[in-house]
Amino acid sequence: MTEPSPPTESPSQPSRPEVICAKCHAANAHGANTCGACGAHLYVSCHHCGHRNERHQLRCTSCGLRLHRTFWRRLRKKVFPDASMVRPQHVLLLVVMVLAGFLLILLIVDRKLLF
């Protein structure tokens, strides 16, 4: 037993970069599943081939398919955020859009009734 055992974790590993959290952009050690700062998942599994990709990536590094859901789902998340980040202008925009749609329907119904 003359040889010292190699350290399990060297301070600088250029081949293993840190994983940047897609939510809060905090740097996390490689191998962690969730962000140490906000608890968000750092990886996302490709729904096509199952390859585990870093969450901030837009496309699967294995098959090249889009990793994230459709535009509508992202928009829905923006309009209805989980919590805390509710912006007044988003709510206002939604209310205006709903009102405009409602008025349009009323106008159409009104015209149909007139004719």
Ligand SMILES: [Zn+2]
């Ligand atoms: Zn985070």
Ligand SMILES: [Zn+2]
């Ligand atoms: Zn894939």
